[in-house]
Amino acid sequence: MKTTTFPYAYWTKLLGLLIIIAGITSFFLQYQKKGVFDLNELALGFSWGFIFIFFSKEKTDDEMIHGLKFKALTRAVVVAFFITHLYNYLFLNWRFNREHDLILSISAYQFLALTLIIATAIFYYLKHQATLNGKE
Amino acid sequence: MKNIIKVERARNSMTQAELAEKVKVARQTIIAIETGKFVPSTTLAFKIANVLKCKADEIFELEDKDWE
Numbered sequence: 001m002k003t004t005t006f007p008y009a010y011w012t013k014l015l016g017l018l019i020i021i022a023g024i025t026s027f028f029l030q031y032q033k034k035g036v037f038d039l040n041e042l043a044l045g046f047s048w049g050f051i052f053i054f055f056s057k058e059k060t061d062d063e064m065i066h067g068l069k070f071k072a073l074t075r076a077v078v079v080a081f082f083i084t085h086l087y088n089y090l091f092l093n094w095r096f097n098r099e100h101d102l103i104l105s106i107s108a109y110q111f112l113a114l115t116l117i118i119a120t121a122i123f124y125y126l127k128h129q130a131t132l133n134g135k136e
Numbered sequence: 137m138k139n140i141i142k143v144e145r146a147r148n149s150m151t152q153a154e155l156a157e158k159v160k161v162a163r164q165t166i167i168a169i170e171t172g173k174f175v176p177s178t179t180l181a182f183k184i185a186n187v188l189k190c191k192a193d194e195i196f197e198l199e200d201k202d203w204e
Contacts, residue, residue, distance in 0.1 A: 060162035064174050127164060130174060134167035 005066050008056035016052030020045055043109040050116030054123070068126045069119075076119035084111055139196045141170050144188040159183040 023045010030038050054073075058065050084106045092105060106114075145155055152170070156163040159180060168174035169184075176184065178192075185192040 058162070060156075060160075060165075062161035062165050063177055063180060064165040064168055065162065067174070130168040131164040132171075134171040134173075 006055050006057045006061065006069075008052055010057050010059055012052045012056040016049040016056070018049075019052065020049035023049065040107050040109055043107065043113040046113035047109050047116060050113060050120060054116050054120050064130065065127075068130070069123055072119045072123035072126060073115075075122050076115050079118050080111060080115040083114060137175050137196055137202055138172060138199055139169065141166070141184060141188070141195060144190055144195060148188055150188075155184070155187060158187045 023042055026045065027038060027042040030036065030041060054069070088105055141155075145152070152166045153163050156166045159166075160183075161180065165174065165176075169176055181192050181196055185195050188195065
């Protein structure tokens with residue numbers, strides 16, 4: 001029985017990479033124009049890019065890949081949530097002197113980008129670990 | 137769960153890549169199964185056994201830790 005868990009074809013990884021590059025370029029162009037580091041715009045590029053990279057099929061898509069991606073995603077959500085919570089706790093709750101008046105909470109785009117970056121890294125790490133010492 | 141895929145593969149003069157191609161999985165998956173890092177589904181286990189001309193329970197064997 002053929003299962004199609006991941007909606008995007010393998011080539012959409014390239015599309016994801018192009019979106020990330022466009023996001024980084026836009027981020028620096030905005031800085032040159034307005035002199036502001038718009039992290040939300042950078043996160044927007046990263047989140048869309050990693051959506052295509054992480055949720056696309058691998059060259060050979062099988063049950064181990066599905067299992068590893070699920071494992072990576074579950075771990076990444078927990079780690080990203082911990083980082084987000086820690087950031088908010090440290091920078092939004094503590095009343096120490098800040099350089100700037102306003103510190104924003106981590107946005108949905110930033111959380112998604114963080115989660116998918118961690119998930120992708122964990123997935124490739126787990127894939128590497130699974131094939132360690134077994135090659136002929 | 138331990139298995140003797142490597143032995144049966146050698147008996148059938150088959151490489152990891154050839155076995156992977158026949159059961160339609162990545163070569164990494166065969167490597168992970170052989171080294172015990174990944175336990176395949178029943179369907180994949182039967183496919184592997186079929187390609188290696190064996191019964192599934194001849195290739196895969198439960199270990200004590202599988203009962204824990």
